[in-house]
Amino acid sequence: MMKKKASVAPGLVKKGDRKDWKPDTVEIIDEREALRYIFKCDQWLGMKKGRSLFIDLPAIRDGKQTLNYKSYQVDVKTSDITGAGTDSNVYLCLFGQYGDSGDLWLEKSETHSDPFERNHVDKFTMQLVDLGEIGKCRLWTDNKGIGAAWNCEYVEVSCKVKDLRKVWRFDSGAWFSSSKDDKQISRFIECSSVKVLDSKGNAVEQEQAAELEALSLDSVKSAQPGDIVYTVKITTADEKNAGTNNTVWLILVGQKTHSRPFLMQSEAEVKYFSRGQVDTF
Incomplete structure (x- = not known):
């Protein structure tokens, strides 16, 4: 469980012809605890318009960032x-x-x-x-x-x-x-x-x-056992060329551990990460 301190790391794999992407927000919903985390990005990912293929985003809860x-x-x-x-x-x-x-x-x-x-x-x-x-x-x-x-x-x-x-x-x-x-x-x-x-x-x-x-150093608590179902909503910025056809992946980072990288895709015919679009996984 992510609990009080959390971040996510959305990133790209350079395979498509539209190599840059501008996500606006990532929303993570903890179905078990009914918790909602917002991660504000509004930065370009990619090596042409951006400075990196991925970014570490701190969660925002009650209007405050959970990581510094x-x-x-x-x-x-x-x-x-x-x-x-x-x-x-x-x-x-x-x-x-x-x-x-x-x-x-x-x-x-x-x-x-x-x-x-x-x-x-x-x-x-x-x-x-904070890298510690x-x-x-x-x-x-x-x-x-x-x-x-x-x-x-x-x-x-x-x-x-x-x-x-x-x-x-x-x-x-x-x-x-x-x-x-x-x-x-x-x-x-x-x-x-x-x-x-x-x-x-x-x-x-x-x-x-x-x-x-x-x-x-922040105080660190042990992760809680048990599987948790998360709903992930990713909003691409509503501006010119903000969308991408690259492969997008996501890592959830908790207080003491992190998830494996998740590929943000399901049905092959669905077109993800278009300008102004909200994609749910």
Whole structure:
């Protein structure tokens, strides 16, 4: 059961010719408990008009979100070696204790107009559903453009809680290239270190770090046993080209567990996810 804290993750599989989709709302009805959850999206999904193939949406009950968004700062350091910079598009996915961030396109650097050049640190700020402790990330490029090869020194992800900032570091030092070293353009990187900083950037004592843990982690309760029937209603935005013929899937996220991905389809002849349409599953 989703209960007080819940989210859903609608997403696309890039198979159709209309590769972007703009869902307006997702409604989940718990038939057993007679509970109704609303998930407001109103964002493009897809890599042309949107920044990701899926998004994590917090539930809204009684006009309030049941999960919190946090502002995360992502710093990406390109190595200081010959040929380290790239013109490829760079993407990131963060994996935390409460789920993952989805595929994030690191498109517009806050520090450089031409990102991912040699010895540059590119900063990105993102509003994401609280990930909790971040254990690993996936970093990759599309290996396109002149000088597609890229060497990343590290990625640092940080978020602020009150007057303290927690920083997760992911050391890389590897080539993202189809022609160099092991010819990999995608890598999973484990968290190398975690530190807590004060407002001046100084490392804090262990007791203060423990206090931050207590502030940043939500209390978690065990999931309730038993099968629950949910009715899912998905509304596509009523605007030009908002519909899609891609495969759409959905994951329900509860307080401690999440569902398997559900494909949002049934009868083959039904045309789902058209502009302004409400589809029920």
